[in-house]
Amino acid sequence: KKPNEPPLVFHWFPLVGNTVTYGMDPFKFFFENQAKYGNVFTFVLLGRKMTVCLDTTGNNFILNGKIKDVNAEEIYNPLTGPVFGKDVVYDCPNSKLMEQKKFVKFGLTQEALRSYVDLITAETEDFIKGHKAFKGEKGIFDIPEVLSQLTIYTASRALQGQEVRNMFNDKFAALFHDLDMGFSPINFQLNWFPLPHNRARDNARETMIKLYSDIVRKRRSGETKKESPDMIWHLMDCKYKDGTQIPDHEIAGIMIALLMAGQHSSASTISWVLLRLASRPELVEELYAEQQQALGDHLPTLSHDDLPKLPLHAQVVKETLRLHAPIHSIMRKVKQPLVVDGTNYVVPAGRTLMSSPGVSAQMGSYFPNPSVWDPHRWDAENTKFEETEDDEKIDYGWGVVSKGTNSPYLPFGAGRHRCIGEQFAYVQLQTILVAFVREFKIRNVGGSRDIVGTDYASLFSKPLTPGTAEWERRS
Ligand code: HEM
Numbered sequence: 473k474k475p476n477e478p479p480l481v482f483h484w485f486p487l488v489g490n491t492v493t494y495g496m497d498p499f500k501f502f503f504e505n506q507a508k509y510g511n512v513f514t515f516v517l518l519g520r521k522m523t524v525c526l527d528t529t530g531n532n533f534i535l536n537g538k539i540k541d542v543n544a545e546e547i548y549n550p551l552t553g554p555v556f557g558k559d560v561v562y563d564c565p566n567s568k569l570m571e572q573k574k575f576v577k578f579g580l581t582q583e584a585l586r587s588y589v590d591l592i593t594a595e596t597e598d599f600i601k602g603h604k605a606f607k608g609e610k611g612i613f614d615i616p617e618v619l620s621q622l623t624i625y626t627a628s629r630a631l632q633g634q635e636v637r638n639m640f641n642d643k644f645a646a647l648f649h650d651l652d653m654g655f656s657p658i659n660f661q662l663n664w665f666p667l668p669h670n671r672a673r674d675n676a677r678e679t680m681i682k683l684y685s686d687i688v689r690k691r692r693s694g695e696t697k698k699e700s701p702d703m704i705w706h707l708m709d710c711k712y713k714d715g716t717q718i719p720d721h722e723i724a725g726i727m728i729a730l731l732m733a734g735q736h737s738s739a740s741t742i743s744w745v746l747l748r749l750a751s752r753p754e755l756v757e758e759l760y761a762e763q764q765q766a767l768g769d770h771l772p773t774l775s776h777d778d779l780p781k782l783p784l785h786a787q788v789v790k791e792t793l794r795l796h797a798p799i800h801s802i803m804r805k806v807k808q809p810l811v812v813d814g815t816n817y818v819v820p821a822g823r824t825l826m827s828s829p830g831v832s833a834q835m836g837s838y839f840p841n842p843s844v845w846d847p848h849r850w851d852a853e854n855t856k857f858e859e860t861e862d863d864e865k866i867d868y869g870w871g872v873v874s875k876g877t878n879s880p881y882l883p884f885g886a887g888r889h890r891c892i893g894e895q896f897a898y899v900q901l902q903t904i905l906v907a908f909v910r911e912f913k914i915r916n917v918g919g920s921r922d923i924v925g926t927d928y929a930s931l932f933s934k935p936l937t938p939g940t941a942e943w944e945r946r947s
């Protein structure tokens with residue numbers, strides 16, 4: 473007798489299965505099936521059975537799963553390996569990834585983050601001064617297009633360093649684009665297929681690995697002097713547990729991984745922040761007032777120490793991530809038969825588990841009026857879901873993290889594979905937001921309170937383009 477399997481979502485065709493319904497709108501698909509089957513059900517994605525486990529129990533079951541039961545690299549490496557390169561992230565044993573995460577996390581020191589606020593502010597102000605979309609006193613701009621350019625300039629100047637930032641003024645942008653073509657969901661399955669976009673990806677990766685290795689060589693030889701603390705300098709000083717230095721190609725691969733992670737997640741999030749603010753122009757003025765109250769009417773140049781004085785700016789980012797998490801589906805491969813927490817369902821080895829923390833973040837039982845974008849819902853008096861000291865904590869070798877066991881709000885994941893870019897992301901997003909709020913009033917054309925739809929077709933969910941809004945320079 474077949475062990476007790478979770479219910480299978482109805483579908484007409486065996487291979488296509490539920491791919492299109494899921495792919496068009498994963499959250500609509502998850503909520504509809506949660507209503508029909510409960511928090512645990514199986515659907516077919518491109519011929520592969522995916523067992524979804526929703527709500528806090530499901531999040532905890534998958535994200536805090538034991539390494540003997542669930543595996544990330546087997547699912548992700550076909551996609552990320554050809555993009556990031558050999559021996560890094562998912563192209564190595566998990567124990568090596570844990571060390572690589574430690575290196576990166578320990579490179580994001582308070583001193584580094586402090587210098588990043590200055591560098592990101594300078595880049596943003598230069599960008600606004602020079603960009604064709606911001607000529608004159610008022611105008612219209614395409615938020616996703618403009619902000620994805622700004623994101624890559626600010627992230628490369630800060631985290632990647634001056635040489636990488638300068639390369640973005642010419643050939644590097646084309647290389648990034650070719651590499652990015654390989655960063656698409658179709659490559660979960662057909663990553664090896666010699667499609668034109670995969671050949672361009674491979675060329676771009678090899679060229680970028682060489683460029684990063686050149687930067688490292690010139691720095692090791694002393695030809696390039698240390699100006700500001702970027703991640704490449706830090707990785708050059710790191711050693712694995714076995715005492716070996718990080719090889720140049722692995723430094724390159726880690727930096728490419730950070731570039732891809734940071735770009736897609738931050739560009740999507742800052743675009744959603746401005747698109748949501750354009751639909752609520754009164755909030756833009758509230759943010760401006762917060763800056764004046766906290767920093768003084770003359771608005772001195774922002775410093776890292778100012779960020780904690782701007783809670784509403786942080787809540788705008790936090791609430792945006794609740795409704796617009798760039799990663800809508802997290803996947804793991806089941807390594808041995810597993811009973812699903814809270815049920816008597818058994819999933820067999822080889823099955824793919826899918827977690828979507830964004831679902832619990834949009835459930836009315838945790839967040840009243842869940843589909844309303846309201847940063848004030850996080851005001852100090854009614855914050856129930858902070859990761860508090862009573863949360864279970866654990867250290868996988870790259871720092872203590874809360875297991876987020878009962879939290880319905882996990883935009884950065886949880887457990888062994890939890891994000892290590894959260895602090896950098898918040899510094900980058902808040903610093904860009906501060907600069908935009910100072911410079912412009914922002915609102916939707918014609919004052920509409922609408923918001924564009926979501927593009928779920930690529931690896932990271934992001935706003936559909938064009939997403940235009942009006943800007944008006946503050947006098
Ligand atoms: C708004 C910004 C971001 C969001 C929402 C986000 C979200 C996530 C999520 C959900 C995971 C867990 C993935 C999984 O469990 O399979 C994750 C992991 C990770 N993220 Fe981020 N991320 C963001 C920014 C960044 C940035 C800026 C970096 C690098 C500087 C970064 C680097 C990483 C790394 C290295 C992991 C670990 C993957 C693993 O251990 O398997 N992320 N992120």
Ligand SMILES: N#Cc1ccc(COc2ccc(/C=C/c3ccc(C(F)(F)[C@](O)(Cn4cnnn4)c4ccc(F)cc4F)nc3)cc2)cc1
Pocket residue numbers: 491492494495496548552561657729730732733734736737799800801802803891893928929930931932
């Ligand atoms: N018809 C149709 C049809 C069908 C289906 C679909 C869509 O279906 C799906 C299904 C699953 C997914 C999964 C997203 C996913 C997972 C892992 C990663 C990652 F690994 F890459 C990342 O976590 C990314 N990251 C982390 N922090 N910031 N970024 C990362 C980790 C470490 C690292 F160093 C660098 C990294 F950048 N990225 C993304 C996306 C889409 C569309 C159309």
